[in-house]
Amino acid sequence: MTPRITLLLCLCLLVCALVRAEESLALDIEERALVSLINEYRAARGLSPFRVSQSLTRCAEWMTGDMATKFYFDHTDSARRNPFKRMAAFGYSYKGYRGENVAAGYADAARIFALWQSSPAHNKAMLDRDYRVIGLARAQSTHTGLRWIWVADFGSYVDETLEVNTAQLASVSAVNAAQTRNAVAPSTVAIISGENLSRCSAVANYANGQPLPTALCDTTLTVNGKPASLHSVSPTQIHYVVPADTPTGTAKVTVLSHSRLVASGEINVENAARFSVEREINARTLPNQLALYGTDLRNCSSLKQLEAKVNNQPVKVRYALPQENRTGLDQLNLELPVALQSAAVWQVSLAVDGKPVNPVSLKALRQDENNRGAVPAEGFR
Numbered sequence: 001m002t003p004r005i006t007l008l009l010c011l012c013l014l015v016c017a018l019v020r021a022e023e024s025l026a027l028d029i030e031e032r033a034l035v036s037l038i039n040e041y042r043a044a045r046g047l048s049p050f051r052v053s054q055s056l057t058r059c060a061e062w063m064t065g066d067m068a069t070k071f072y073f074d075h076t077d078s079a080r081r082n083p084f085k086r087m088a089a090f091g092y093s094y095k096g097y098r099g100e101n102v103a104a105g106y107a108d109a110a111r112i113f114a115l116w117q118s119s120p121a122h123n124k125a126m127l128d129r130d131y132r133v134i135g136l137a138r139a140q141s142t143h144t145g146l147r148w149i150w151v152a153d154f155g156s157y158v159d160e161t162l163e164v165n166t167a168q169l170a171s172v173s174a175v176n177a178a179q180t181r182n183a184v185a186p187s188t189v190a191i192i193s194g195e196n197l198s199r200c201s202a203v204a205n206y207a208n209g210q211p212l213p214t215a216l217c218d219t220t221l222t223v224n225g226k227p228a229s230l231h232s233v234s235p236t237q238i239h240y241v242v243p244a245d246t247p248t249g250t251a252k253v254t255v256l257s258h259s260r261l262v263a264s265g266e267i268n269v270e271n272a273a274r275f276s277v278e279r280e281i282n283a284r285t286l287p288n289q290l291a292l293y294g295t296d297l298r299n300c301s302s303l304k305q306l307e308a309k310v311n312n313q314p315v316k317v318r319y320a321l322p323q324e325n326r327t328g329l330d331q332l333n334l335e336l337p338v339a340l341q342s343a344a345v346w347q348v349s350l351a352v353d354g355k356p357v358n359p360v361s362l363k364a365l366r367q368d369e370n371n372r373g374a375v376p377a378e379g380f381r
Contacts, residue, residue: 025054025061025162028261031136032164033109034150038126038134041117047129052162053155056135059090060151064139067151071143073104087153096156097130103150107140107225107254108264112150130156183268187244187322189329192221193237194263197255201234212241219257223267242269289318290346292332292360307351308334311343 027035039049063077063086070078077086083100087093101122103112116122125131131154138150184190198219204212212229214220219233221240224247231239238255248269255263290310306317319333332350340346346362 025057027052027057027136027162027164028138029263030107030109030261031138034113034152035134035136035164037109037113038152041113041126045127047127048132050134050154051132051158052164053092053133053135053153053158054160054162055091056087056133056153056155057137057162058135059087059092060135060137060153061139062086062090063151064137064149067104067149068139068141068143068146071141071146073102073146073149075100075102083153087155092135092153092155092157092159094155094157094159097128097154098156099125099128099131099154101125101150101152101154104141104146105148107138107148107261108252116152125152125154128154132156132158133161183270184242185270186242186246188242189231189239190242190267191237191239192253192255192263192265194255194265196235196257197238197263198233198235198257201232203232204230217257218259219255222254222256224251242267288336288341290334290336290348290362291319292334292348293323293329294332305353306332308332309349310334310336310340310346312347312349313337313340315340 035050035052042049066078067073072078075083079086081089084098087098092098101116103115103122106112106115116126133155135153135155136151138148140148198217200217202216204216212231214227214229216230216233219230219238221228221230221238223243226243226246228240228243231241233239242251246269248271251267251269253265253267254261306320308315308317315337316335317332318335319331321331323329323331334348336346344363347359348362349359350357
């Protein structure tokens with residue numbers, strides 16, 4: 001009786017282990033994007049779309065990891081197996097047609113697809129009418145010459161497949177932190193929005209003037225491959241600082257959570273100053289002055305190019321520099337004439353280098369003369 005019980009327990013454990021392994025097998029956003037690009041390419045030529053094979057995907061995952069950690073780039077792996085022996089070792093030993101594409105260098109699907117499309121042999125594999133399944137994976141290598149390694153394994157026999165929802169490939173949106181404008185400037189705060197960006201929420205610790213971290217909740221963000229400093233992360237939004245040396249033009253933003261790419265998008269980088277008032281941070285009153293916080297001010301050509309009005313009355317700009325305690329945030333101090341100091345609401349309008357920026361309405365809070373501040377007026381956005 002005892003041997004039977006032991007056998008049943010072993011079988012149960014084996015089944016549970018297989019279920020967990022199957023659940024962990026998934027394509028990241030760029031891998032799904034490449035499957036989508038290839039299938040659209042095939043559909044445009046009257047070919048059936050690839051289904052994603054579980055065994056071929058495991059094979060491709062192993063191969064990319066092997067090349068990334070052992071610094072080589074070939075179809076023959078470190079165990080001296082060709083693609084067909086390697087596929088068989090991962091359970092894809094069926095009769096029929098098989099093939100493999102490899103690539104290295106780029107992190108994004110679009111450029112890898114373009115590389116394979118420009119190569120006759122690789123292009124032929126993507127459009128082969130005999131292939132019906134694909135296994136796809138990529139891995140990041142610390143070797144500067146390889147960077148990202150991609151493997152696509154093809155086969156004609158349809159075995160167990162993965163359900164891949166390519167409809168979820170929409171890029172995240174990236175905007176200026178203070179207003180929904182899709183242009184940002186180097187060294188300023190920006191926001192990226194999406195879904196499942198992080199597994200938890202966290203805010204950087206600003207105490208003791210410590211530099212901002214580049215990882216929160218095991219989530220990182222890069223701009224053109226360079227890590228960005230993070231103010232905060234959550235499942236749907238990340239506040240980050242655009243790296244100072246980011247060139248103007250279109251920049252690629254990627255988000256990794258627990259070492260897997262979960263989102264990507266593009267931002268438009270400009271050097272032109274377009275100061276945007278940050279509504280989430282309270283303004284504060286200094287003696288006869290109103291301090292505002294926002295982004296992009298540091299790129300203004302000079303104080304003379306800053307024009308400010310409070311309640312439609314021109315006011316002097318006394319200070320316009322990066323904020324010392326908040327990386328990527330700028331501070332603007334406006335002198336308040338006596339007639340404006342007792343106002344209940346301050347309606348502030350600004351122009352930087354002749355360009356108007358988002359207006360803001362602030363409601364004064366006066367508990368006593370030593371504790372004065374301002375918050376966004378209710379309903380004003």
